[in-house]
Amino acid sequence: MKEVRTIQNENRLIIQPSTARKLLKLGYQIIDLKPQKQTDGSVDYTRTVFLFAYKDGIDKDIQEIRNIK
Numbered sequence: 131m132k133e134v135r136t137i138q139n140e141n142r143l144i145i146q147p148s149t150a151r152k153l154l155k156l157g158y159q160i161i162d163l164k165p166q167k168q169t170d171g172s173v174d175y176t177r178t179v180f181l182f183a184y185k186d187g188i189d190k191d192i193q194e195i196r197n198i199k
Contacts, residue, residue: 140184142192150180152195159183 141161144150154160159182166177182188 142182142184142188144180144182144192145177147178147180149192149195150182153182153188153191156191158185158188158191 144153145166150160160180161183162181164179164181165173165175166179168174
């Protein structure tokens, strides 16, 4: 029987610059910036995706920031 493992993603992808800015102000660290990919697979160099390192509490803070808007 195969063992099934659940691996927690250690990064959080943020699309909205305002959310990324608020997370930065709360002390979270951006580990990478990437151009946003479109649904057809092409890359849109005018939009940015922010990749944040996972840290305890980031999920709660993201939810709170989204609920404020």
